Amino acid sequence: MKYVDLQADNLTFRPVGWRYPFSARSLSAIIALSDGILIFGASFAAETLQARELASADIGRGFAVAAGTCALLIPLLHMRQLYDLEALLALRRQIAQTLFGWIATLCFLSALVFALKVGSTFSRVAVSYYLLGGGLALVAHRVWVRAIIRRAFERGALKGPRIALIECSVAAAASTRAEMRRFGLNIARRFDVPADPTPSHLAQVAETALAEIHGSDIDEIYIAADCFSLRHARPLLGFLSAAPLPVRLVLNEKTTELFTNNQQRIGKLSSFEIRRPPLSWQERAAKRIIDVAVASIAILILLPLLVITALAVKLDSAGPVFFLQKRKGFNGRAFKIFKFRSMIVLEDGAKIVQAQRNDDRVTRIGRFLRKTSIDELPQLINVLIGDMSLIGPRPHAISHDEYYSTELADYAFRQHVKPGITGWAQIHGFRGETATVDLMQQRIQHDIWYINHWSLWLDISIMFRTVFEVVRTRNAF
Numbered sequence: 001m002k003y004v005d006l007q008a009d010n011l012t013f014r015p016v017g018w019r020y021p022f023s024a025r026s027l028s029a030i031i032a033l034s035d036g037i038l039i040f041g042a043s044f045a046a047e048t049l050q051a052r053e054l055a056s057a058d059i060g061r062g063f064a065v066a067a068g069t070c071a072l073l074i075p076l077l078h079m080r081q082l083y084d085l086e087a088l089l090a091l092r093r094q095i096a097q098t099l100f101g102w103i104a105t106l107c108f109l110s111a112l113v114f115a116l117k118v119g120s121t122f123s124r125v126a127v128s129y130y131l132l133g134g135g136l137a138l139v140a141h142r143v144w145v146r147a148i149i150r151r152a153f154e155r156g157a158l159k160g161p162r163i164a165l166i167e168c169s170v171a172a173a174a175s176t177r178a179e180m181r182r183f184g185l186n187i188a189r190r191f192d193v194p195a196d197p198t199p200s201h202l203a204q205v206a207e208t209a210l211a212e213i214h215g216s217d218i219d220e221i222y223i224a225a226d227c228f229s230l231r232h233a234r235p236l237l238g239f240l241s242a243a244p245l246p247v248r249l250v251l252n253e254k255t256t257e258l259f260t261n262n263q264q265r266i267g268k269l270s271s272f273e274i275r276r277p278p279l280s281w282q283e284r285a286a287k288r289i290i291d292v293a294v295a296s297i298a299i300l301i302l303l304p305l306l307v308i309t310a311l312a313v314k315l316d317s318a319g320p321v322f323f324l325q326k327r328k329g330f331n332g333r334a335f336k337i338f339k340f341r342s343m344i345v346l347e348d349g350a351k352i353v354q355a356q357r358n359d360d361r362v363t364r365i366g367r368f369l370r371k372t373s374i375d376e377l378p379q380l381i382n383v384l385i386g387d388m389s390l391i392g393p394r395p396h397a398i399s400h401d402e403y404y405s406t407e408l409a410d411y412a413f414r415q416h417v418k419p420g421i422t423g424w425a426q427i428h429g430f431r432g433e434t435a436t437v438d439l440m441q442q443r444i445q446h447d448i449w450y451i452n453h454w455s456l457w458l459d460i461s462i463m464f465r466t467v468f469e470v471v472r473t474r475n476a477f
Contacts, residue, residue: 025161028083031145032074038141039073040066042134050126065109065130073105085183088149094142096457102135153184160184161219164209166236168193168229169252176224176252188218199235206239213243221247227255278330278416279454286456291390294463295383302377309374313340316365322378327395330418335387337395338378342366373470379421391459392420393447394431404444407437414447417454422466424450424458431469 043066047059080097081087087094152158165180165187167173177187191209194201213221221240223233233249240247251259262273279287299306310321323341326334343361362370369375382388388395393414396404405411425431425446430439450458 036070038137039069046126046129049129076101091146160186162186162188163220163222164189164218165222166191168225168232202235203239222250224250226252291383295380299380312365317363326398332415338381340375342369342375389418389420391462392417395419427465427469
């Protein structure tokens, strides 16, 4: 057993001369209150701007609208746990779900106004100002709050709960402590459990911890474990029962992933879904509706570019405009993928060599098409046909599928969803050539993460982030 001096371990916050006069635990109430103030401010500003244009304003009406919005939106955000510290630091999720809640709340209020037949009392000018101004204010508020919280934790200006940490496992211990500190936990005491401890060892660790905690300003006790050391948590909890403090179990990142998916009770037992099944029919239907709508609009908008590109490919070199190659889609079903031809070869056999940097097989116009990803646009046709989705794991040549399925155990799991034009792996830099098995493994890990965490919001996020990735032209050649 070992007690660790945290000053020597450099785990305490850097002392500062001034701290916020509230703790991290108070943030939820403070952010909710400030949301309410912003909503009332947006309503007042909308009525004021309307008065400047139409020489009339109704502050009482604006107050009623703001009060109704707060009564619906703030509880909704609270139920979605968007006022929790972790959610406040997850900016993309925070902005997306807050805007969704804002728009949904205003749609509900609009329907209520219509049902009560009082719409004539509301100005479309004021409503437009309120919709836009309130949404922007809430987004700006979240960006500002996240920056303030992160800076406050780095400087130690925001006081989090002081905890005693008992580590049952040294695996990823440093990263676990860093993550806990990042979310405001002030690790004031730390104790190590020896490898393969006996009950007497655990009792000795608990006794030492109780002696250090007694009379101190410790707020909570945390037991850090992984899937191999979870069995030590129960006896430790019994030994720590003398401490009048809450005791929490914190799992390292890898173990946490096993316990965050769907849970099912089996009598006195619990089972956790560690790998989700293919998307349900409702999820597939929602994804399909988005695919067809976006692909149809994109083809109509991009039609002039598609025609110009086809002519350029035909005039640049001999050969067909389109390159067709067999790929595997959902459940391993084969289909032919459409691309603008960018090379002088049309490989579709047992051995296919991936394009490399400065590849002599790439045509002059093909180099530009690949760099800008314009060569991938004909896959919108595959989306309309139903072979592909806008978002999903990128389909590989069948010969590559056969090779990597023997090298990587999880490779076939990619076929639990339709392949996509772009995906989670591509926006993280894993596009283009995968010269080594290790690079392919990283791409597969991103694909599996996407499948296990799929949502419409995630698809929409990937669509927008793909635009920035194309502009960066990372790994595009």
